[in-house]
Amino acid sequence: MSWFSLTPVEIDALKLSLWVSGWAVAVSLPFGILAAWGLARLRFPGKSALDGLIHLPLVLPPVVVGYLLLVLLGNRGILGAWLHKTLGITIAFTWKGAALASAVMAFPLLVRAVRLSIENVDRGLEAAARTLGAGPLRVFFTVTLPLVVPGVIAGAILAFARSLGEFGATITFVSNIQGQTQTLPLALYTLTQIPGGERAAMRLCVIAVALGMAALVASELLARRYAARMES
Amino acid sequence: MLDVCVRRRQGNFTVDATFRSEAACVTALFGRSGAGKTSIINMVAGLVRPDEGHIIVGGRCLFDSKSTIDLPPEKRRVGYVFQEGRLFPHLSVRSNLTYGMRLTPKPERYVEFDQVVNLLGIDHLVDRRPAKLSGGEKQRVAIGRALLTSPSVLLMDEPLASLDFARKAEVLPFIARLAGEFSLPILYVSHSLEEILNLADVMVVLDSGRAVASGTIEELMSRRDLQSLTGYTDCGAVISTVVESHHEAAGLSYLRFQGGVLKVPRLDVSIGSRVRVRIEARNVAIALVSPEQISVQNILPGTVEEITNGNGSLVDVRLDIGCPLLARITPMALSTLDLKPGMRVFAIIKSVAVSHGIL
Numbered sequence: 001m002s003w004f005s006l007t008p009v010e011i012d013a014l015k016l017s018l019w020v021s022g023w024a025v026a027v028s029l030p031f032g033i034l035a036a037w038g039l040a041r042l043r044f045p046g047k048s049a050l051d052g053l054i055h056l057p058l059v060l061p062p063v064v065v066g067y068l069l070l071v072l073l074g075n076r077g078i079l080g081a082w083l084h085k086t087l088g089i090t091i092a093f094t095w096k097g098a099a100l101a102s103a104v105m106a107f108p109l110l111v112r113a114v115r116l117s118i119e120n121v122d123r124g125l126e127a128a129a130r131t132l133g134a135g136p137l138r139v140f141f142t143v144t145l146p147l148v149v150p151g152v153i154a155g156a157i158l159a160f161a162r163s164l165g166e167f168g169a170t171i172t173f174v175s176n177i178q179g180q181t182q183t184l185p186l187a188l189y190t191l192t193q194i195p196g197g198e199r200a201a202m203r204l205c206v207i208a209v210a211l212g213m214a215a216l217v218a219s220e221l222l223a224r225r226y227a228a229r230m231e232s
Numbered sequence: 233m234l235d236v237c238v239r240r241r242q243g244n245f246t247v248d249a250t251f252r253s254e255a256a257c258v259t260a261l262f263g264r265s266g267a268g269k270t271s272i273i274n275m276v277a278g279l280v281r282p283d284e285g286h287i288i289v290g291g292r293c294l295f296d297s298k299s300t301i302d303l304p305p306e307k308r309r310v311g312y313v314f315q316e317g318r319l320f321p322h323l324s325v326r327s328n329l330t331y332g333m334r335l336t337p338k339p340e341r342y343v344e345f346d347q348v349v350n351l352l353g354i355d356h357l358v359d360r361r362p363a364k365l366s367g368g369e370k371q372r373v374a375i376g377r378a379l380l381t382s383p384s385v386l387l388m389d390e391p392l393a394s395l396d397f398a399r400k401a402e403v404l405p406f407i408a409r410l411a412g413e414f415s416l417p418i419l420y421v422s423h424s425l426e427e428i429l430n431l432a433d434v435m436v437v438l439d440s441g442r443a444v445a446s447g448t449i450e451e452l453m454s455r456r457d458l459q460s461l462t463g464y465t466d467c468g469a470v471i472s473t474v475v476e477s478h479h480e481a482a483g484l485s486y487l488r489f490q491g492g493v494l495k496v497p498r499l500d501v502s503i504g505s506r507v508r509v510r511i512e513a514r515n516v517a518i519a520l521v522s523p524e525q526i527s528v529q530n531i532l533p534g535t536v537e538e539i540t541n542g543n544g545s546l547v548d549v550r551l552d553i554g555c556p557l558l559a560r561i562t563p564m565a566l567s568t569l570d571l572k573p574g575m576r577v578f579a580i581i582k583s584v585a586v587s588h589g590i591l
Contacts, residue, residue: 132331132378230322
């Protein structure tokens with residue numbers, strides 16, 4: 001068996017990881033941009049509380065976040081029971097739960113990157129757009145958002161990479177079920193727990209490094225391309 | 233028509249300005265930096281809210297604290313040209329130009345894309361990005377973008393301030409043509425009197441937030457009490473003229489104004505153009521009879537209007553030669569000629585500064 005032919009378990013883990021991370025970023029992106037915009041541009045009571053709440057996953061042990069999610073959204077959880085009963089949606093112990101756990105953990109990174117670039121947008125440009133006849137919503141979509149694209153790309157890729165590496169919250173919230181919730185880090189962890197799993201573990205390790213590098217390179221390339229477009 | 237009356241406290245600073253002007257003329261807001269010019273223009277644009285007052289443009293009320301009307305900027309239909317241009321860096325020049333145009337309902341558009349692009353000479357730039365434009369080009373695009381919204385008033389906040397001398401000379405003629413070409417009132421903010429003398433018909437003088445005087449350029453420039461604000465060390469009168477004819481052999485151009493004709497060294501402008509001249513008080517002498525055999529070209533009859541003692545050694549005499557003219561003479565000359573208001577005299581104008589392009 002050659003070094004790099006992957007076993008079905010490993011392929012499952014890789015596919016699931018990409019799928020879970022993709023969904024995590026896709027779903028959290030609009031909320032992340034909205035939160036970043038609110039934190040950068042609005043003044044409202046409880047703003048620092050919201051800021052703190054968003055950043056909490058950054059400083060809490062991931063297991064705590066996973067446990068809180070379980071308490072909240074488990075099938076007997078406060079929200080989870082209701083979701084299960086009325087809408088028939090189960091989140092805990094499914095890939096959706098894994099995506100949610102990843103999204104929550106990666107959210108602060110996404111919001112930070114986007115918020116920084118929104119704060120850098122010249123508000124004079126937005127004022128100019130207003131005088132040209134654009135309402136606030138149109139200004140956001142035609143001026144603010146295009147100008148923060150580099151920040152959104154950076155934030156999304158950072159969040160994607162963070163999701164690929166999510167472990168603690170995921171294993172606590174949705175457990176470690178092969179093909180359903182066993183993402184790459186969980187598979188790697190499992191392999192290290194069984195005798196003779198070193199080789200497979202190393203393969204997954206290489207894949208994880210490659211994915212991380214690819215994400216960083218992609219982020220850099222996209223940012224450069226965008227910057228070049230503004231210049232031409 | 234422009235009717236503005238606004239009050240706003242910002243910290244220790246109070247903006248309090250009232251002025252009005254007629255349609256299709258250039259109104260200049262003049263004052264030192266920090267005099268509140270930009271605040272006022274931002275209030276007209278709806279970017280800053282006055283505490284009280286009203287703003288009426290072309291018969292349309294944009295703001296009235298009494299009837300709590302406060303249109304948002306996007307509903308005001310003002311074209312705003314900012315000091316730094318503020319072009320959208322992520323859009324091409326063409327998309328910048330059409331940004332506001334596309335948001336203006338078709339029946340309300342009176343400005344055509346091609347017309348503006350040709351007038352401003354920016355047709356070769358439309359496919360570029362703003363980052364690739366020079367300062368003067370950026371400002372021309374910014375003017376075009378504001379014009380293409382078919383605004384009811386054009387607001388210009390020091391549009392030339394960020395440009396060097398050559399770029400100023402490049403943009404200024406375009407601005408000068410706008411008001412006439414589109415019969416559009418323009419509110420022009422500047423701390424440069426040269427720009428204002430070139431462009432404006434009406435001037436509002438601001439001093440620490442207050443409008444201390446407003447009126448035609450000719451009227452205000454001959455007022456001695458505004459001299460410290462206008463900043464010219466030598467006071468003088470400004471006269472609007474139209475180029476009447478050129479006389480190649482004599483090397484002269486004749487400029488017609490309300491009180492007659494001024495002869496100036498040959499100008500390189502076409503007949504019929506509007507030219508503003510400035511005549512400094514120290515370059516005007518007074519005679520009781522029309523002098524003959526004299527090298528001075530411009531001798532105009534007039535009436536003494538007012539005599540004011542300057543600071544000790546000199547006396548300023550205000551003459552009416554069909555428009556105000558200032559003469560600065562010695563007290564000795566005053567008593568010798570025994571000048572009194574109402575007397576018929578002759579103004580001997582030794583030199584005329586022509587404000588065409590840039591003074």
